[in-house]
Amino acid sequence: MATIAPDLKAELHTDRANPHWVRLDGDHKLDHIPGEDGWPVMGTTIMQLSDPIGFQQRMTETYGPVYRTRSFGRRGVNLIGAEANELVLFDRDKLFSNEQGWGPVLNLLFPRGLMLMDFEPHRADRRALSIAFKPEPMRAYCGVLNTDIGNAVDRWGGPMQFYDAIKALTLDTAASSFLGLPLGPEADVLNKAFVDMVQASVGVVRRPLPFTKMGKGVAGRRLMVDYFGKLLRERRTNPGQDMFSQFALATREDGTLLPEDVVVDHMIFLMMAAHDTITSSATVLFWQLAKNPGWQERLRAEARAVTGGDGLPVGYDDLGQMELTELAFKEALRFMPPVPNMPRRALRDFEFGGFRIPAGTNIGISPAAAHADPAHWPDPERFDPLRFTPENVAGRHKYAWVPFGGGAHMCLGLHFAYMQVKLLVSHILTRYEVTMQAGRDPSWQAWPIPKPRDGLRVELRRIC
Template structure:
């Protein structure tokens, strides 16, 4: 049984129960080996809130939506982005919106928010669809013609990269720069988790891949600063996100961002939208390839709403099942599978004492699979997100983009991008899974597939069908 006798007995005096582990390494071996199975077993044995021993550090694991609400909303000011993990992320993101704090964060949020208003997103639709179609014609159509095994996970990284480059930089990137940025971001994302572990080591300690990581950051910085310089020389404001940020002015101070601040925000937007969206698309496509009835309903909806024409912004409101497929993929495998925070002052949660300095971990994956909230949580079921079935569900039972003031600013952009990609792919292709090549979960900067999503593609002609029930 877990040890829950630490501290002075009494409500608000006990520390969270500790999950038994090994000397020196604590729970780390089981966590690495069993991953989410271990966390769900720990929740069943220790309760909704428990202490994990990770060898070099400890963290309080939070498994219920009420905990997410407490840490991310009700007491958000007390739970900040401090500690070694965030320091490692800052080595790349600088002081971008996801990692900045206090008054500086408020100022940046005020300046960036207008870029994600409804009308701004509408203006990006055409560019995004063109970027999607270019990738489908380059890689997907040849695969559908030959019937050769096709790794949809790898293909979706190219699609999301293309969409983000168009949305973020517009025509501000040359083809050579686009490829350089793509390669650099791919490596930085792959290295990120290793960096969390090795960032605190002295600079003279050799770490495999660290030199290449730093070189990738230099490549990204060089290209971003070139784009900014070209943008400042041009009188054309444009609709790209970087153009909007370049000309954004703080309404309270009248100041604009410096190039260093613009660099941090551009990189942060790219990181937030690149690998995370690609991972979600890959998992959604996996389930579509193994659940023909789900794919059939998706095809029926896009045929009824779109036929063979390109989707526009108003179509997204009618593509409700398409959105449900995306939402269910985000529930099953949330890219941000945990949300770390640090307690600045003593607090109390579920009757347990949370001392200042405690590392907290909102376990998004566990919340998304909580059996008291989600019926048959391991089953992929887009219908969960209909208004009827969503009624009464805890607001924090589904938080793939976080919550509260620090909720991802690009949430609606990401959902819009995902709907457009799914709809465009469903209009043109159907997929069947390849036996023996099922994807495995890989823990990295996002919740990726370890060995890809291998399918066989078949071209389909979109057709107007009988209206959906």
């Protein structure tokens, strides 16, 4: 069990509003960690944002799996590898704070999302919200998604920007299954608010000044709070089978309803996560299927076998039969995880990789780095869903693949993500062959959520 070293006690301060919050005074406490502080004022921020993968590879090759950086005005330590993922995500000794790790990035935009909560408050809200992901609600979502996805993709075809089409579709399906209503003309306004909020998370200016990314993101949040606040009051009066109704009626262990502002914050965060992360992951999957037509045909054959024909819905009870599709989705998540890096903050001293790391240190781990480690993934640039067969998984470090996080903070909606992607694969591949121009791989924006800069230009050739 890690403890606070005597020589640091005088420099650690507790915030009375949050007894877990600690501050480390003096950047010199990290001088013994190898790494770089970067440029004056900006530190390593621009280098990390402009080429995060290249920067991370260079730092690991130069300094090893434990290295120091200074970004967004703060010194921090990055821990790279499956063992680091296990230490931080499993967090056996409750050493790390999600709230204080994600807070400086997201607290003006997505406060009180499950990802930003710690320990007992996190456990209590997660338990209350989990009702929305029980089998019966999930069965209802499956029916709604089948209808919406089928109707939408049936209108597709020809050359298109796949990312943009999937982003619009996932927002519509999130509205139907999460909110129980079609968005209609408000979709563009809400989509812009989500985009502004996500982009603000990596804005260099961290105050919501006019015309800055953070200023636009905070304005987007105000719009979302107003929209969801009005809808919540309606749902508590007249609930439906949608996810928001489940949240609106969720209770804590004492039987009380979750407060209105808490439900609104959770809903905004989950809408963002379902909307943007599924868009990113589905785009990666279809990019790879376009490049690997053999795998595309295998998934098409599986979907036809499960549904009994082209363009037919997938029954909720049949989702488990789409085993190859699940393997392919897992490989897409390995290839480019939707959350490439995860921040935490150390609440107490700990040791890792031969270094003592003091309480108050900003910690970063990298799913993207672990997913590309040839020690766990031979030929990591090759798309190979068979990496996830049971026999291959059995011999691999459990934390070498962590696209959904891990431990107490494992993504609450991961089964919803699997379901939605399986439905997308079935409805698209039983209608179309997905192709792209040979040798025309897109350039990807890695932060804050990966997306192709050209929108992923593909052609959908109708086959039914």
